[in-house]
Structures are given as C-alpha cells and as structure tokens.
Amino acid sequence: MKRSNRLVVLTEYFLENPRKHIQLPYFVELCDTTKSSISEDxxxxxxxxxxxxxxxxxxxxxxxxxxxxxxxxxxxxxxEFISTLQKKLEDPARILPGGYLYMSDILGDPSMVREIGRVFASCFAHLEIDAIVTVATKGIPLAYATASFLNVPVVIARRDPKVTEGSSVSINYVSGSSRKIQTMVLPKRSLPDGSNVCIIDDFMKAGGTITGIKSLLEEFSATVQAVGVLAEADDEEDERVITDYTSLLKISPVDIQNHHVSVLPGNYQME
Structure with missing residues (x-):
C-alpha cells in the first residue's frame, strides 16, 4: 500500500477509535507494509x-x-468555540417567559454537540475514566459526544425506573435550587462496581442534581473523577453545593425588563 493510502487508512482508524491501544503489528498487516514504514507514518x-x-x-x-x-x-x-456559543446564547430572542433561556437548538445541533464533547474530552484527557454518567434528558447528547472522544460507555440515571432495565438502585435527594425532594434511579447492571466516572450535564444552578448523582454513584462504589457542565448559573443568591467541576459557560440571571442576558466563559480556562 502506498504511503498516501496508508495515511488515510491510519488516520481514519484513529479518528474512529480514540484512546484504543493497538500494537504496531496490527497496522503492519492492515497496510501490508513494514514496521519501520508504519512508524514513519x-x-x-x-x-x-x-x-x-x-x-x-x-x-x-x-x-x-x-x-x-x-x-x-x-x-x-x-x-473560539466558546466565544461562538456565548454570542449565540446572548441573542435576546432566546429569552423565554419566566426568565428562562432557550438552548434546545444547540443541544440538537450535531456539530455543536460534537465540539462540546471534544472540549470536555480535552479537559479530562489526563484522567482514567471508565464511563460517562448523566441524568435524563438534556444532558444525554453531551454525554454521548464526550464519550465518543474518550471511547467509553454512557450511563444514564433516570427519574423513574424502566422495566426493561431490570433491578435498579434509587435514591431521594433535595434539589439545590427548588429545594424539592426528587428521585434518581440507576440500573444495577449499568455500571460495574468501582468504576471511575465522569459526570456530564447541560446546566447547573445550585448543584443539587450533581450531588444527587454523586450520592447514587456511592452505591456502586464509583469514583467521580470529573464533573463537566455546559453552563452554570452565575447567581449569587444560589448557594453552590459543589465546588469541584468544569463549566464551559456562565450565564447571569436574565434581565426580563431590559430583555438582556449576559453569558461569560466558564471556569474551563482555569483547568
């Protein structure tokens, strides 16, 4: 196989199989060449x-x-990517009744979601991670995007048990923002005991949901290596219940009267 062809084959393999360790003889046989040629490639x-x-x-x-x-x-x-996200989210047209911010289009854009996953994977590349954990529903696309670059499975905690997932472990936790008691469920077969995990979510206000996931993961003797959120609320009135996390964006409370929202870079730059 010519070098130009080998470079295409090898590059395609790496992009499709990140973090997968492979010995050189595999590539020697795949490309029908010598070990020294593969090393140069x-x-x-x-x-x-x-x-x-x-x-x-x-x-x-x-x-x-x-x-x-x-x-x-x-x-x-x-x-550059975070700056693009900032500009998109600062559009006044995104402001919804009640002071909420519309973000569903970003979470539904494959190219946007993939790049978010790449940034998270870059932040956590030095860690040993066995699985990405998220809670249904909006954090799911971000979790899969991050997992695709780290080449690990995704585990989804839900609000209600599913009969198709077998026996489950459930906990009750207090939401950090609403102070309401909520339930979170994780199937017993979804995560091996002692796993190293990374939690990914779309938005964090006070951190109650993340705390709930951490409590649930304790039942599996899992170690939380990292927490990544797309956006965090920049609100001094909300007392943050977690401090160790990585955020890409920080959103200030929406000024409904002046139809304005301020979006700043998160703490990811400090990593």
Missing part, C-alpha cells in the same frame, strides 16, 4: 494532529508497545 500523523489542534498519538515501547490516539482541542480552538 505515525510520526507524520502525530505532527499533523498536533498542528491542527486535533490531539496527539501516544506511543509506548517494549513487548506490549503500541499506539493510541488522544483526542483533544487546542486552547485557541476551544476559546
């Missing part, structure tokens, strides 16, 4: 990935040596 791909801000190839040596692709977003690309 990997150098080229690694350099291009880094130049384009798409991540890098992590290589290991020795008997079990191989390579895996770590998908990341460059700091510049992340800032």
């Amino acid at each position: 990997l150098d080229i791909i690694h350099e291009v990935f880094q130049t384009k801000g798409l991540g890098y190839l992590e290589r290991t040596t020795g008997a079990g040596g191989g390579v895996k692709y770590i998908a990341t977003s460059s700091a510049e690309s992340s800032r």
